[in-house]
Amino acid sequence: MAIEWIKANINAFGGDSDQITLAGFGAGAVSATLQAHHKLNDGNFQRLLIYSDVSHLYGNVVGENFGFIMNIARALTRGLCPSNSKLLLQSKEIYDCLTSKTEAELISETKTAVATANGFSKLKLEFDFRPVFDNDFIKDLYFTEILPVDLLTTVSENEHALKVYEQLIPYQTQYSFDINKNIPRSVLCDVVVPTIADSHLPTKNKEKIINNICTRYTSSDETEQSRNVLRLIGDFYNYAPISELMYDHADYHLGENNYFCLWSQKSPLDDVLTSLTWMEGTVQNDALVYLLGIKSYQTIDPAAISDELIAFAESTIQMYSNFIKTGNPNSNAQIWPPYNADDEEYIQMKLQPTTGSFLFEDRMYYWLYEEYLYPSPLPTDSIVQPVQPVKTTVLSTKATSKTTSTKTTTTSTPSKQLPKTTKQPLVLPKLDATTISPDPVNASVMIRFSLVKGILLIIQIVLLYKS
Numbered sequence: 001m002a003i004e005w006i007k008a009n010i011n012a013f014g015g016d017s018d019q020i021t022l023a024g025f026g027a028g029a030v031s032a033t034l035q036a037h038h039k040l041n042d043g044n045f046q047r048l049l050i051y052s053d054v055s056h057l058y059g060n061v062v063g064e065n066f067g068f069i070m071n072i073a074r075a076l077t078r079g080l081c082p083s084n085s086k087l088l089l090q091s092k093e094i095y096d097c098l099t100s101k102t103e104a105e106l107i108s109e110t111k112t113a114v115a116t117a118n119g120f121s122k123l124k125l126e127f128d129f130r131p132v133f134d135n136d137f138i139k140d141l142y143f144t145e146i147l148p149v150d151l152l153t154t155v156s157e158n159e160h161a162l163k164v165y166e167q168l169i170p171y172q173t174q175y176s177f178d179i180n181k182n183i184p185r186s187v188l189c190d191v192v193v194p195t196i197a198d199s200h201l202p203t204k205n206k207e208k209i210i211n212n213i214c215t216r217y218t219s220s221d222e223t224e225q226s227r228n229v230l231r232l233i234g235d236f237y238n239y240a241p242i243s244e245l246m247y248d249h250a251d252y253h254l255g256e257n258n259y260f261c262l263w264s265q266k267s268p269l270d271d272v273l274t275s276l277t278w279m280e281g282t283v284q285n286d287a288l289v290y291l292l293g294i295k296s297y298q299t300i301d302p303a304a305i306s307d308e309l310i311a312f313a314e315s316t317i318q319m320y321s322n323f324i325k326t327g328n329p330n331s332n333a334q335i336w337p338p339y340n341a342d343d344e345e346y347i348q349m350k351l352q353p354t355t356g357s358f359l360f361e362d363r364m365y366y367w368l369y370e371e372y373l374y375p376s377p378l379p380t381d382s383i384v385q386p387v388q389p390v391k392t393t394v395l396s397t398k399a400t401s402k403t404t405s406t407k408t409t410t411t412s413t414p415s416k417q418l419p420k421t422t423k424q425p426l427v428l429p430k431l432d433a434t435t436i437s438p439d440p441v442n443a444s445v446m447i448r449f450s451l452v453k454g455i456l457l458i459i460q461i462v463l464l465y466k467s
Helices: 002-013 027-036 067-080 091-098 103-117 161-175 185-200 206-216 222-252 286-291 294-300 307-326 361-369 451-466
Strands: 021-025 047-051 150-156 258-263 345-349 354-357 397-403 408-414
Touching (some): 021 027, 027 047, 067 091, 067 103, 150 222, 150 286, 150 307, 161 222, 185 206, 185 222, 222 258, 222 361, 286 294, 286 307, 294 307
Parallel strands (some): 150 258, 258 345
Antiparallel strands (some): 345 354, 397 408
């Protein structure tokens, strides 16, 4: 409804109803790509700009067994409305309480409520609030095809780093480690891998799968072992699903523009993760410092923000602004190569940008093509039993050249799998309102605070470009 309203009214605000970009950061990117799956949105927007996450990341959909979400709602209600002493709160009591509170009250209580629902100590790597598989807005869990729109996707070098840091701190005493110095193999193999396997991997041969993953991400070097924990979580929850989406979109819609970015310029500002002596590379929020007004930080601490970084930020803002307006981030010279299904080129965004092909190629092949993995997008506690898509076998091999800033190597890589043909189209059926009594709490609701970041991202990029 909101997108349709913008489409109908944007001209009155000086906009162009045929040049609309939908953007999202983090959880907002999940929401944005979910909208891009719906046929009813065809023509409502022309471009999609997403950062870090996409709609079909593992664990981003909750099944019809609301379980965890309802536990959060009940914990929120008990925290915000302590006078309600019922042991098992029902939907109406939850609804009456939560709708009486302000946004600030809900946000301030959410972290405690999530921890309560999660049992405090249990490792949880998925989003706390997720869309619901409701057979209405979300009908197909195996969707990677989106509408024919221009697509620009950006990822950092250490996705989920902050969440890993926060989630593993409670395990330091039990496993005798200091997360600022290292993350041992025991945490990888006894905590992280089983968490992923229990939630998303098939029960058949589970121990074998756990051992295989653990072995693959094990290193004899303590620093590399710590980094491998981040790599595993990033590969499974972000890079592999995003790689699949990018490839499928470029393959399905040959006439649309596709661009992929690995953000590699670290923020000059201090944050909690600077204490991790073993970590290298960028994290999720680094790009936002440059894209959302680095000049304001320069006025606060001129010594931290050099003129070189300001020039880099302005150049990058120009590229993102170009994409929003034209679907192509380049101005005159083609600095940013288009992404296509043959070479999967991307730009590595830093002070001196470089280009490459097949991002994290070996790791992506492991997750996308190992025959026995078959991750499920639904948590295993869901009562929904979607049909597994048919996995096609690799038909041939192709020689590819990997291009980086330092060297060029030639490898033999199996070709991408053929697009899945078992996908069900996303359809929004017309429902008879007289026969339906929706539950105000159990309705298909997504709470996506990060969507606001996506909106601010577009607004500030455009404003900075105009200035």
